[in-house]
Amino acid sequence: MANEEKKVENQEVxxxxxxxxxxxxxxxxxxxxxxxxxxxxxxxxxxxxxxEVKEYEERVVTINxxxxxxxxxxxxxxxxxxxxxxxxGKYGFGSGKSGEVPDAIKKAVEKAKRNTFNIELAxxxxxxxxxxxxxxxxxxxxxxxxxxxxxxxxxxxxxxLELAGIQNVYSKVxxxxxxxxxxxxxxxxxxxLKSYKGVKALRGPKxxxxxxx
Numbered sequence: 574m575a576n577e578e579k580k581v582e583n584q585e586v587x588x589x590x591x592x593x594x595x596x597x598x599x600x601x602x603x604x605x606x607x608x609x610x611x612x613x614x615x616x617x618x619x620x621x622x623x624x625e626v627k628e629y630e631e632r633v634v635t636i637n638x639x640x641x642x643x644x645x646x647x648x649x650x651x652x653x654x655x656x657x658x659x660x661x662g663k664y665g666f667g668s669g670k671s672g673e674v675p676d677a678i679k680k681a682v683e684k685a686k687r688n689t690f691n692i693e694l695a696x697x698x699x700x701x702x703x704x705x706x707x708x709x710x711x712x713x714x715x716x717x718x719x720x721x722x723x724x725x726x727x728x729x730x731x732x733x734l735e736l737a738g739i740q741n742v743y744s745k746v747x748x749x750x751x752x753x754x755x756x757x758x759x760x761x762x763x764x765x766l767k768s769y770k771g772v773k774a775l776r777g778p779k780x781x782x783x784x785x786x
Contacts, residue, residue: 629658629685629686630657630659630736631656631657631682632657632732633653634654634655634656635653635729636652636653636674636677637652638650639652639670649672650670650677651671651672652677653670653674653678653681654666654667654752655667656685656733656736656756657682657686658735658737659738660735660737660738662692662738663690664733665685665686665687665689666685666757667681667685667686667687669681669683669684690764692737692763692764695717698720699742700742701766701767703715703717704762704765705762706760706761706763706765708761709749709754710749710754711746711747711748711750711754711758713746713747713762714745714746715744715762716742717741718741719741722741723741724739724741725743726743729752729753729756729759730746730755732756733756733759733763
Protein backbone atom coordinates (compact mmCIF):
# COMPACT_ATOMS: atom_id res chain seq x y z
CA MET A 574 0.00 0.00 0.00
CA ALA A 575 2.85 2.34 0.83
CA ASN A 576 4.43 1.78 -2.58
CA GLU A 577 1.14 2.52 -4.32
CA GLU A 578 0.72 5.76 -2.35
CA LYS A 579 4.27 6.85 -3.31
CA LYS A 580 3.54 6.15 -6.99
CA VAL A 581 0.36 8.24 -6.81
CA GLU A 582 2.26 11.09 -5.13
CA ASN A 583 5.03 10.94 -7.77
CA GLN A 584 2.46 11.03 -10.57
CA GLU A 585 0.77 14.06 -8.99
CA VAL A 586 4.14 15.87 -8.61
CA UNK A 587 5.07 15.13 -12.24
CA UNK A 588 1.70 16.43 -13.40
CA UNK A 589 2.18 19.65 -11.43
CA UNK A 590 5.71 20.13 -12.87
CA UNK A 591 4.45 19.51 -16.41
CA UNK A 592 1.58 21.97 -15.93
CA UNK A 593 3.95 24.61 -14.53
CA UNK A 594 6.37 24.13 -17.45
CA UNK A 595 3.56 24.46 -19.98
CA UNK A 596 2.37 27.68 -18.33
CA UNK A 597 5.90 29.14 -18.43
CA UNK A 598 6.31 28.23 -22.14
CA UNK A 599 2.90 29.71 -22.91
CA UNK A 600 3.86 33.00 -21.23
CA UNK A 601 7.22 33.11 -23.08
CA UNK A 602 5.55 32.43 -26.41
CA UNK A 603 3.01 35.19 -25.76
CA UNK A 604 5.78 37.67 -24.94
CA UNK A 605 7.79 36.66 -28.00
CA UNK A 606 4.73 36.93 -30.20
CA UNK A 607 4.32 40.51 -29.03
CA UNK A 608 7.93 41.23 -29.94
CA UNK A 609 7.46 39.73 -33.38
CA UNK A 610 9.21 36.36 -33.35
CA UNK A 611 10.27 33.66 -30.84
CA UNK A 612 13.67 34.14 -29.25
CA UNK A 613 16.38 32.35 -31.14
CA UNK A 614 14.33 32.33 -34.36
CA UNK A 615 14.21 36.03 -35.11
CA UNK A 616 15.58 36.95 -38.55
CA UNK A 617 19.05 38.54 -38.50
CA UNK A 618 18.77 42.16 -39.57
CA UNK A 619 21.90 43.63 -41.09
CA UNK A 620 22.63 47.24 -40.31
CA UNK A 621 22.61 49.53 -43.29
CA UNK A 622 26.16 50.53 -44.24
CA UNK A 623 27.19 54.12 -43.73
CA UNK A 624 26.98 56.32 -46.79
CA GLU A 625 30.37 56.42 -48.47
CA VAL A 626 31.91 59.83 -48.99
CA LYS A 627 32.94 60.13 -52.62
CA GLU A 628 36.53 61.11 -53.16
CA TYR A 629 35.81 62.55 -56.61
CA GLU A 630 32.88 64.22 -58.28
CA GLU A 631 32.10 62.66 -61.65
CA ARG A 632 30.77 64.32 -64.77
CA VAL A 633 29.91 62.69 -68.11
CA VAL A 634 31.09 65.00 -70.90
CA THR A 635 29.75 63.09 -73.89
CA ILE A 636 28.33 59.72 -74.96
CA ASN A 637 28.65 58.59 -78.58
CA UNK A 638 27.41 55.55 -80.43
CA UNK A 639 30.21 53.84 -82.35
CA UNK A 640 29.95 51.01 -84.87
CA UNK A 641 32.56 48.46 -85.85
CA UNK A 642 32.09 46.71 -89.21
CA UNK A 643 33.13 43.05 -89.13
CA UNK A 644 32.68 40.14 -91.52
CA UNK A 645 29.43 39.13 -89.78
CA UNK A 646 27.91 42.61 -89.92
CA UNK A 647 28.06 45.66 -87.65
CA UNK A 648 28.76 45.72 -83.92
CA UNK A 649 27.34 48.73 -82.13
CA UNK A 650 28.83 50.03 -78.88
CA UNK A 651 28.73 53.20 -76.79
CA UNK A 652 31.71 55.41 -76.02
CA UNK A 653 31.72 57.65 -72.93
CA UNK A 654 34.08 60.44 -71.90
CA UNK A 655 34.17 61.22 -68.17
CA UNK A 656 35.96 63.87 -66.10
CA UNK A 657 36.49 63.55 -62.33
CA UNK A 658 37.87 65.94 -59.71
CA UNK A 659 37.86 66.81 -56.02
CA UNK A 660 37.58 70.59 -56.49
CA UNK A 661 40.91 71.13 -54.70
CA GLY A 662 43.39 70.99 -57.57
CA LYS A 663 43.13 67.29 -58.42
CA TYR A 664 41.40 66.07 -61.58
CA GLY A 665 41.41 63.22 -64.08
CA PHE A 666 39.74 62.09 -67.30
CA GLY A 667 39.16 58.89 -69.22
CA SER A 668 37.09 57.22 -71.92
CA GLY A 669 35.47 53.79 -72.10
CA LYS A 670 33.51 51.65 -74.55
CA SER A 671 30.88 49.00 -73.94
CA GLY A 672 27.66 47.59 -75.32
CA GLU A 673 25.71 49.33 -72.54
CA VAL A 674 25.90 52.98 -71.52
CA PRO A 675 26.32 52.36 -67.72
CA ASP A 676 29.18 49.94 -68.38
CA ALA A 677 30.88 52.44 -70.68
CA ILE A 678 30.61 55.16 -68.02
CA LYS A 679 31.95 52.78 -65.35
CA LYS A 680 34.98 51.92 -67.50
CA ALA A 681 35.64 55.60 -68.18
CA VAL A 682 35.48 56.44 -64.45
CA GLU A 683 37.91 53.62 -63.60
CA LYS A 684 40.36 54.89 -66.23
CA ALA A 685 39.97 58.46 -64.98
CA LYS A 686 40.82 57.38 -61.41
CA ARG A 687 44.05 55.82 -62.72
CA ASN A 688 44.79 58.96 -64.74
CA THR A 689 44.75 61.81 -62.19
CA PHE A 690 46.79 65.03 -62.03
CA ASN A 691 47.43 67.85 -59.57
CA ILE A 692 47.62 71.60 -60.17
CA GLU A 693 48.38 74.48 -57.82
CA LEU A 694 45.57 77.03 -57.64
CA ALA A 695 46.51 80.72 -57.64
CA UNK A 696 44.79 83.54 -55.74
CA UNK A 697 41.02 83.87 -56.28
CA UNK A 698 41.04 80.18 -57.29
CA UNK A 699 42.29 81.01 -60.75
CA UNK A 700 45.39 80.16 -62.79
CA UNK A 701 48.73 81.94 -62.38
CA UNK A 702 49.20 83.23 -65.94
CA UNK A 703 47.93 83.08 -69.53
CA UNK A 704 48.64 79.88 -71.41
CA UNK A 705 47.69 77.99 -74.57
CA UNK A 706 47.26 74.20 -74.53
CA UNK A 707 47.53 72.17 -77.71
CA UNK A 708 46.54 68.69 -78.76
CA UNK A 709 46.27 67.71 -82.41
CA UNK A 710 44.21 70.32 -84.25
CA UNK A 711 42.79 71.73 -80.99
CA UNK A 712 44.04 74.77 -79.08
CA UNK A 713 42.66 75.99 -75.77
CA UNK A 714 43.48 79.49 -74.50
CA UNK A 715 43.22 80.12 -70.74
CA UNK A 716 43.55 83.49 -69.01
CA UNK A 717 43.30 84.31 -65.29
CA UNK A 718 40.29 86.33 -64.15
CA UNK A 719 39.52 88.36 -61.01
CA UNK A 720 37.38 86.97 -58.22
CA UNK A 721 33.67 86.93 -59.03
CA UNK A 722 34.12 86.47 -62.77
CA UNK A 723 33.28 82.77 -62.83
CA UNK A 724 34.26 80.26 -65.49
CA UNK A 725 33.88 81.77 -68.96
CA UNK A 726 33.93 78.46 -70.79
CA UNK A 727 31.63 75.79 -72.06
CA UNK A 728 31.45 72.08 -72.75
CA UNK A 729 34.47 69.96 -71.96
CA UNK A 730 36.65 72.93 -70.89
CA UNK A 731 34.13 74.00 -68.25
CA UNK A 732 33.81 70.46 -66.90
CA UNK A 733 37.52 69.93 -66.33
CA LEU A 734 38.08 73.44 -64.90
CA GLU A 735 35.17 73.21 -62.45
CA LEU A 736 36.14 69.78 -61.14
CA ALA A 737 39.77 70.86 -60.82
CA GLY A 738 38.65 73.66 -58.48
CA ILE A 739 39.24 76.65 -60.75
CA GLN A 740 36.43 79.20 -60.31
CA ASN A 741 37.57 82.33 -62.17
CA VAL A 742 39.04 82.05 -65.67
CA TYR A 743 38.56 83.11 -69.28
CA SER A 744 38.89 80.53 -72.06
CA LYS A 745 38.60 80.11 -75.82
CA VAL A 746 38.80 77.02 -78.02
CA UNK A 747 40.35 77.16 -81.49
CA UNK A 748 40.33 74.46 -84.16
CA UNK A 749 38.78 71.02 -83.66
CA UNK A 750 36.15 70.81 -80.93
CA UNK A 751 36.09 67.04 -80.43
CA UNK A 752 35.39 66.65 -76.67
CA UNK A 753 38.26 64.27 -75.86
CA UNK A 754 40.73 66.43 -77.80
CA UNK A 755 39.48 69.58 -76.05
CA UNK A 756 39.98 67.86 -72.68
CA UNK A 757 43.50 66.79 -73.61
CA UNK A 758 44.37 70.30 -74.84
CA UNK A 759 43.01 71.78 -71.59
CA UNK A 760 45.07 69.27 -69.62
CA UNK A 761 48.13 70.25 -71.65
CA UNK A 762 47.57 73.89 -70.68
CA UNK A 763 47.01 73.11 -66.98
CA UNK A 764 50.02 70.80 -66.77
CA UNK A 765 52.31 73.52 -68.21
CA LEU A 766 51.27 76.18 -65.71
CA LYS A 767 54.10 77.57 -63.60
CA SER A 768 53.77 78.86 -60.08
CA TYR A 769 55.63 81.81 -58.55
CA LYS A 770 57.64 79.52 -56.28
CA GLY A 771 58.55 77.24 -59.19
CA VAL A 772 59.80 80.10 -61.37
CA LYS A 773 61.74 81.57 -58.46
CA ALA A 774 63.43 78.23 -57.83
CA LEU A 775 64.38 77.90 -61.53
CA ARG A 776 65.92 81.38 -61.63
CA GLY A 777 67.98 80.73 -58.56
CA PRO A 778 69.00 83.19 -55.84
CA LYS A 779 69.12 86.83 -56.80
CA UNK A 780 72.68 87.98 -57.43
CA UNK A 781 73.81 91.17 -55.74
CA UNK A 782 75.17 93.88 -57.98
CA UNK A 783 78.99 94.26 -57.81
CA UNK A 784 79.04 97.70 -59.47
CA UNK A 785 78.36 99.55 -56.24
CA UNK A 786 81.30 101.86 -55.44
